Amino acid sequence: MRFTSGTSFDGVREQLFTLGEIPGVLWTPEGAVGTRPLIVMGHGGGRHKKDPDILSRAAHFVTGGGFAVVAVDVPGHGDRPKDVELDRIATENQARVAAGAELAPLIAGFQALVAGRTVPEWRAALDAVQRNGDVGAGPVGYWGVSLGCGLGVPFVAAEPRVRAAVLGLGGALASAADAARITVPVEFLVQWDDERVPREESLALYDAFGSAEKTLHANPGPHGELPAFERDSALRFFSRHLN
Amino acid sequence: MRFTSGTSFDGVREQLFTLGEIPGVLWTPEGAVGTRPLIVMGHGGGRHKKDPDILSRAAHFVTGGGFAVVAVDVPGHGDRPKDVELDRIATENQARVAAGAELAPLIAGFQALVAGRTVPEWRAALDAVQRNGDVGAGPVGYWGVSLGCGLGVPFVAAEPRVRAAVLGLGGALASAADAARITVPVEFLVQWDDERVPREESLALYDAFGSAEKTLHANPGPHGELPAFERDSALRFFSRHLN
Numbered sequence: 001m002r003f004t005s006g007t008s009f010d011g012v013r014e015q016l017f018t019l020g021e022i023p024g025v026l027w028t029p030e031g032a033v034g035t036r037p038l039i040v041m042g043h044g045g046g047r048h049k050k051d052p053d054i055l056s057r058a059a060h061f062v063t064g065g066g067f068a069v070v071a072v073d074v075p076g077h078g079d080r081p082k083d084v085e086l087d088r089i090a091t092e093n094q095a096r097v098a099a100g101a102e103l104a105p106l107i108a109g110f111q112a113l114v115a116g117r118t119v120p121e122w123r124a125a126l127d128a129v130q131r132n133g134d135v136g137a138g139p140v141g142y143w144g145v146s147l148g149c150g151l152g153v154p155f156v157a158a159e160p161r162v163r164a165a166v167l168g169l170g171g172a173l174a175s176a177a178d179a180a181r182i183t184v185p186v187e188f189l190v191q192w193d194d195e196r197v198p199r200e201e202s203l204a205l206y207d208a209f210g211s212a213e214k215t216l217h218a219n220p221g222p223h224g225e226l227p228a229f230e231r232d233s234a235l236r237f238f239s240r241h242l243n
Numbered sequence: 244m245r246f247t248s249g250t251s252f253d254g255v256r257e258q259l260f261t262l263g264e265i266p267g268v269l270w271t272p273e274g275a276v277g278t279r280p281l282i283v284m285g286h287g288g289g290r291h292k293k294d295p296d297i298l299s300r301a302a303h304f305v306t307g308g309g310f311a312v313v314a315v316d317v318p319g320h321g322d323r324p325k326d327v328e329l330d331r332i333a334t335e336n337q338a339r340v341a342a343g344a345e346l347a348p349l350i351a352g353f354q355a356l357v358a359g360r361t362v363p364e365w366r367a368a369l370d371a372v373q374r375n376g377d378v379g380a381g382p383v384g385y386w387g388v389s390l391g392c393g394l395g396v397p398f399v400a401a402e403p404r405v406r407a408a409v410l411g412l413g414g415a416l417a418s419a420a421d422a423a424r425i426t427v428p429v430e431f432l433v434q435w436d437d438e439r440v441p442r443e444e445s446l447a448l449y450d451a452f453g454s455a456e457k458t459l460h461a462n463p464g465p466h467g468e469l470p471a472f473e474r475d476s477a478l479r480f481f482s483r484h485l486n
Contacts, residue, residue, distance in 0.1 A: 190459075192449075192450075192459075206435075206461070207435075212463070213462075213463075213470070214462070214463060215460060215461065215462050215470070215472075216433075216435075216459070216460070216461035216462075217458060217459070217460055218449070218458065218459035218461070219456075219457070219458050219459075220455070220457060227456070227458070229458075229483065232479075233476070236475075236479075240472065
């Protein structure tokens, strides 16, 4: 893990890094010393590690809860090179949808494919970040919606260090089997008028989680337009389970 | 409105009162002076104004948010006399269920009947309580689940002083038309394994609310067994909308 640049804003220290070929960013409270809970964040499709939706939530988790937060670019996203295989499949999928195919199963298949790469990448990032003195081997949480849910469910299922997860805007098609292996507390976000994930698919994924504590938060509106108060709710959820 | 007794515990002042023939209880912060937001609470079926579920939440709203809280006994409940008509209908309904009738439509019909009495009673209680110096004409919220939802939906629809409502454990059969007239923010609680309210009926009531801000919180478990963290969520919801 190699830090490439650092800056600070509003009480948040931001450090860009590379881990092998993976570009990432670590946010910590300015002046932080010693072990603290860490939240791994997964960005959405076509977005990147410093997408405004990620950045604003990360800063909120850092300043509101004293958490460390890490995000890395998913293959083919952000500062990573174009990925020939993923591009080819995405192009084929667009053609299929144009020809009348259902969107949800295609998204699900694509996310399962990408997860095969990101799960080991994220576990390696977690190993590396926890070796830093201002993070350490504390409890870990995961936050990810949309693509960040499709990739997050297999990650949370595979990674025993994750003790609580905020997931959402995703359906059962991609990840019901992995969801059944998750037993940590889950806060699951549904947009009631989601035009990308059918409501029944969302509710089926919520059903699939193996967790004794799992809470579903639904709000009106289209995919991605989460209300601001869910940001506070996520902070309280992580504070309850990681502190 | 006549206060009949008063006591204090853990920073909460509790005053029993009667308003005509309606027995009620008002909780305020100990030593409170001046206008403050007021939460009206509706108790569940077969319960009463000082049921432990009501009392613990009321104390949390008073000490956590500085709210005043009022609850009154529903006809035929608590310190009110037996109600011959309601008793007769309840007995008939039990016989119908024993004979194989569906429970949900019978509950819905019963709640609509009771609401015809409680809506004017609760509005009168609100008038009376707001004339007290330690309450005053501040913003009003409503909290009620199960019977407290079946009666609460028509109350919130009818009462323009109510600016935010926590409702739940109820279905669309009883109150979809009234729900459509509600436009204030709603936090709606669903027990995912509710044995009394079919899940589709719960989701249909959530759909029916006319509010631009409405958030559905679902949790595993049977009717009535709301997780403790929903108490905190309700406090934050009221604090956001009434303060």
